[in-house]
Amino acid sequence: MTTHALVSIAVLLVVCAAPGALAQTVQVWSLCSPVNYTAGSAYGASLRGVLRDVVAAAGRSRDGYATVFRSQQVKDGAPYGLALCYADAGPPEVCRLCLRMAAGNVTLACPRAASASMLYNNCLVRYADPAADGRKLARPEPDTVQRFSFYNGNMTSAGEADRYGAALNRLMDRLAPAAAEAGANGQPRPLAAFGQTNITADESLYGFAQCVAGLSPADCRLCLQRIAASLPMTKGGRAYSLTCYTRFEVVPFYMPPNTARIVVAPAPAPAPSSPSRGELN
Ligand SMILES: *[C@@H]1O[C@H](CO)[C@@H](O)[C@H](O)[C@H]1NC(C)=O
Ligand SMILES: *[C@@H]1O[C@H](CO)[C@@H](O)[C@H](O)[C@H]1NC(C)=O
Ligand SMILES: *[C@@H]1O[C@H](CO)[C@@H](O)[C@H](O)[C@H]1NC(C)=O
Ligand SMILES: *[C@@H]1O[C@H](CO)[C@@H](O)[C@H](O)[C@H]1NC(C)=O
Numbered sequence: 001m002t003t004h005a006l007v008s009i010a011v012l013l014v015v016c017a018a019p020g021a022l023a024q025t026v027q028v029w030s031l032c033s034p035v036n037y038t039a040g041s042a043y044g045a046s047l048r049g050v051l052r053d054v055v056a057a058a059g060r061s062r063d064g065y066a067t068v069f070r071s072q073q074v075k076d077g078a079p080y081g082l083a084l085c086y087a088d089a090g091p092p093e094v095c096r097l098c099l100r101m102a103a104g105n106v107t108l109a110c111p112r113a114a115s116a117s118m119l120y121n122n123c124l125v126r127y128a129d130p131a132a133d134g135r136k137l138a139r140p141e142p143d144t145v146q147r148f149s150f151y152n153g154n155m156t157s158a159g160e161a162d163r164y165g166a167a168l169n170r171l172m173d174r175l176a177p178a179a180a181e182a183g184a185n186g187q188p189r190p191l192a193a194f195g196q197t198n199i200t201a202d203e204s205l206y207g208f209a210q211c212v213a214g215l216s217p218a219d220c221r222l223c224l225q226r227i228a229a230s231l232p233m234t235k236g237g238r239a240y241s242l243t244c245y246t247r248f249e250v251v252p253f254y255m256p257p258n259t260a261r262i263v264v265a266p267a268p269a270p271a272p273s274s275p276s277r278g279e280l281n
Contacts, residue, residue, distance in 0.1 A: 025098045028240070029119040029148040032110030035132065039112060043129075046078035050127060051103040054083035059096040079115070080134040082126040086245050087192045087256035088208045089122035098123035119148055119240055124212075126242070140212055142219040143242040144226035151237030161233045167205040168228065168248055170264050171195050175209035175246075176224040178260040180217030191220065194255045195262035207248040215243055 037043040083103070085095035102118045102125035110116035115128040128134035156164050178193035192210040199205050211220035223244035231237040236249040247253070255261065 025094065025101060025120055025122050027102070027105060027118065027120050028150075029117075030106065030109050031117045032113035033115035033129075033132070035114040035129070036112040037114050037129075043077065043079070043114070044112070047107070047127060050079050050081040051107070051125070054081040055096075055099040055103045055125070058083040058085060058099055059092070077130060079127040079129055080137040082124070082137045082212070084124045084212055086122050086124075086247075087210055087259060088194070088247055088254050090254050094122055099125060117242060119242075121150070121238075124240075124242070138214060140214050140219075140243050142215060142223040142244070144223055145241055146227045146230040146239050147241055149227075149231055149237060149239045151231055152234045154235055156233050156235060163199050164205065164235070165233050167197050167199045168207065168233070171197050171205060171207040171248065171262075172209065172225060172228045172246070174262050174264050175207055176221040177217060178262055179209040179211050179224065179244075180215065180220035181260075191215075192256060193260040193262060195264055196252070197264035198266040199250075203250060204252075205248055205250060206252050207246070208253070209244070209246045211244045212242075220244060 037047075083099050085098060089095060089098065098120050102120050102123055106116050106118040106125055106127075109118065115126075115132060115134070117124070117126040126137060128137050155161075175193040175195050178195075179191050191213060192208065195207050196204050197207075209224050211223060215223065220243075223241055224246050227239040227241050227244060228246050228248075231239050231248075236247075236251075238245070238247040
């Protein structure tokens with residue numbers, strides 16, 4: 001990538017950044033396995049190739065934010081790799097830059113680790129030893145632990161918190177299954193959904209949800225609901241696990257192409273006798 005292109009990305013990121021969002025690509029979390037591979041072993045050499053390949057494949061994908069697994073070399077004991085961009089980050093160049101940084105830094109942060117995960121605000125890179133739990137990258141179980149979160153420091157007031165919380169639940173109830181179903185039937189689309197709902201006549205809440213490929217719709221939904229519930233009720237936030245990601249803001253943010261877009265009707269006047277979730281399914 002040329003310097004000029006890098007400068008354009010930096011400018012674009014600053015311009016597109018919504019209040020409360022990060023204008024830069026930054027590392028937020030990493031985990032190295034305690035088990036090390038032997039220096040100079042074939043595993044270390046294949047690891048470099050696997051990381052290079054998953055990052056290149058994600059970069060070549062039409063939308064720039066594909067989930068990619070490396071499975072061809074598994075017979076030789078090479079690690080599984082995973083590269084995933086969060087589709088709300090912006091255009092594909094943002095994804096490519098993030099993945100290159102993550103792949104470069106994961107080997108610096110975890111020298112000789114047999115398995116490792118590194119989260120950036122805009123992307124995720126993982127690799128794992130097939131002899132240990134590597135296959136979990138290809139057939140993931142939902143990781144319902146919030147690994148990292150950002151949120152707007154302005155807490156909502158007591159009255160607002162109820163309205164915001166209800167709006168967020170309303171959105172998540174629709175975004176979670178939409179994100180899970182977006183990749184069903186073998187569709188290679190990103191497993192992501194973007195939505196909007198009104199908080200009041202003047203205020204909207206915008207939400208985004210994304211799961212890694214290979215999670216069942218039920219597991220994607222469980223993952224998203226758990227990490228969304230882990231956020232405090234403010235005017236914007238993001239939560240990350242190793243298998244899903246969610247974000248909400250009171251201002252619109254980047255809406256990726258080829259993503260399910262959902263408008264959720266505002267809540268009707270409160271009717272205490274009716275179950276709040278039943279109407280949404
Ligand atoms: C918090 O609220 C103040 C006053 O409304 C506003 O100026 C500031 O930008 C807000 N901070 C964030 C992070 O949104
Ligand atoms: C693995 O390597 C790291 C970094 O070189 C080192 O800190 C750690 O103690 C090693 N772990 C084991 C189990 O040898
Ligand atoms: C590591 O990440 C930082 C930003 O978090 C980036 O500036 C740097 O170039 C990255 N290093 C490598 C080797 O990719
Ligand atoms: C929803 O909120 C937007 C502003 O965020 C407003 O323009 C629109 O009229 C509202 N719609 C309803 C049905 O309240």
